[in-house]
Amino acid sequence: MRFLLLAALVCAAPLAAAVQRHGQDTLTAAVAVPLLVVAARVCGRWPLAGVAVPVAMGLAASTELLAPEYWPALAVFGYLAGQRVAARPALWFLSAVALAGLSLCVFVQRELWAWPTQLLTLLLATGLPWMLGRHRKQYTELVGTGWRLAEQLEQQQRTAADRARLRERARIAGDMHDSLGHDLTLLAVRAGALQVDPDLDADQRAAAGELREAAAAATARLRDIIGVLREDGEEAPTVPRAGTVREVVQGARASGLTVTLAGGEAADGLPPMARHAAHRVVQEALTNAAKHAPGAEVRVTLAYADARCTVTVVNDPPSDAAPDTGRGLASGGAGLVGLDERVRLAGGTLRSGRTGEGGFEVTAELPVAGPPVGASAAPEPPGEAFPVSAVNAVHAVHEATPGLGPGPGPGSSTSARELALARQRLRRSLAQTVLAPLAVVVGILLLSLPVSLVSSSLSVLDEDAYAGLRPGTPRAEVEDRMPMFTRDGPPDAAPRTPEGQRCVYYSTALNSGDAYRLCFARGALAAKSRVGRTG
Structure with missing residues (x-):
């Protein structure tokens, strides 16, 4: 369908010219229309070959390319070539056409002034459509790059959302490990106390021992399972959970630990x-005290000083007389590390270490006014899978268009560089579309100066040579005695060309307003005259 529309468009003008004018134009159309159909057929694969067909037929019809019936084909094929052909092959093609046109003007038409007209027509009929096609191609590439970038951003956003979900699940799992580990530790402490209670019989103490070992095994399995979910450098959970320091201390005291709270x-x-x-500092410190210092007294102190709250948990050395109720309880080794990260995110600092008496001390200093400016904030709940919707994608494409705002920032890496290069190519193409025709027009105007000088000096017919011409002389014999070039058209006062004749003009002198007119008919000189203001 597209081929038929293209063929109809490029062939309509020659057919219309053949209908309006009869004779030779009808024969020309009979040859031109099939050639243009073939050119429309091959222009998709060989665009320059498609352009060459109407160019050749236009030059055959008029050396100046002033054959309007071929201009639609020149414009259409030039536009299609701009979308498919790079700049360098197109420039070589146009240069070859310009040189071929110069040869026709010099050796066939013998009128040098026809060459600037030919170049200007070639620029308007083929050059401008080619530049428009090239600009359209690069604009399409830019839009495609913008959409690819939008798709990449969507994919990156999906990946980031999935990672955020996984990290959040790992944080929740880590928090469950800390809470459940604390509860299992207290359960093991209570079971250990029952295991050494003299009021129970042997079977009951054995059952308590099995309960303590089961709690220790459950803690180990919990550590192994949750440890798989932890990532290297993972941040501690930052979303506050329920629970108070007083509740933690009361639960530990009910489990058999000797704990005081101030x-x-x-x-x-x-x-x-x-x-x-x-809450987590006290919970973790009491858990460690129950594991590693059974029977020791633990002191929990909270105090304000200089807009900061200091939380201190100190346990004495383990008592030799107390049973080792923490034996077999697994330790992940990451409790204090995660606790330090949690305190840091809250804007505080954590210190821990042995005391001089052999016990252990954990001290956290927390700000009363919340975390300082610049501290990490709590992660927001994940929203939709990819917030970058189609509207955002269109926005990204619009930003990529020159004049509508900058493209993505440097954080977009390869996609941003690709989009920036596409925008740069589009701006360069737009500048070429505007500036290149202006430069060519200026070049043609500058070229007209030497062409005018050469044409004027090489189109002067000697008066004696003119006087020796006789009507009826064969045209070839007449042209052998003529100057190299003809004059650039008739002078202002020249009479109308007789019907059935073709007239050429030669200057009588350099910069003269008169001209010698030689009219030919049936291959021979039909008439000669001097025309102009004095002719």
């Missing part, structure tokens, strides 16, 4: 992030 109400006035961090 200033527990101070944690109630902390910001949510700091309050949760204080």
Whole structure:
């Protein structure tokens, strides 16, 4: 369908000219129309070959390419070639056409002034459509690049959302490990206390021992399972959870630990992030004390100083008389590391280490006014799978268009560089589309100066040679005695060309307003005259 429309468009003008004018034009159309159909057929694969057909027929009809019936074909094929052919082959093709046209003007038409007209017609009929086609091609490439970039951004956003979900699940799993590990540790401590209770019989103590070992095994399995989900450098959970320091201490005391609390109400006035961090510091420290210092007294202290809350958990050395209720409980080795990250995210600092008496101390300093500016914020819940919707994709394409705003920032890496290069090519193509024709027109005007000088000097017919011409002399014999070029058209006062004759003009002198007119008919000189103001 597209081929038929193209063939109809390029062939309509020659057919219309043949209908309006009879005779030789009808025969020309009978040859031109099939050739243009073939050119329309091959222009998709060989665009320059398609352009060459109407160019050749236009030059055959008129050396100046002033054959309007071929202009539609020149424009259509030139536009299609601009979309398919690179700049260098097209320039070589146009240069070859210009040189061929110069040869026709010099050796066939023998009128040098026809060459600037030919170049200007070639520029308007073929050059401009070619540049428009090339600009359209690069604009299409830019839009395609924008859509590819939008698709890449969507894919990146999907991947980021999936990773955020996985990280959030790992954080939740890590928090479950910390909470459940604390509860299982307290359960093991209670089972260990029952195991050494003298009021129970041997079977009951054995059952308590099995319960303690089962709690220890469950803690180990929980550590192994949750440890698989942890990533290297993973941040601690930043979303506050329920629970207070007082509740943690009361639960540990009910499990058999000797725990004292001073200033527990101070944690109630902390910001949510700091309050949760204080809760986790106390929970982790009590868990470690139950594991590694059975029977030791633990002191929990919370105090305000200089707009900061200091949480201190100190346990004494393990008691030799106390049973080793923490034996067999697994330790992940990452509790204090995760705790340090959680405190840091809350805007505080964490210190831990041995005391001089052989115990262990954990101290956290937390800000009363919340985390400082620049600290990491809590991750927002994941939204839709890819927030970059089709509207955002269109916005990305519009940003890629010159004049509608900058493209993506440097963070878009390869996609941004590809889009920037496409935009640069489009701007260069747009500049070429505007500036190149102007430059060519200026070049043609500058070329007219030497052409005028050469044509004027080489188109002067000697008066004696003119006087020796006789009507009836064969045209070939007459042209052998004529100057190299003819004059650029008749002078202003020249009479109308007689019907059935073809007249050429030669200058009588350099820069003269008169001219010698030689009219030919049937291959011989029919008449000669001097025309112009004095002729």
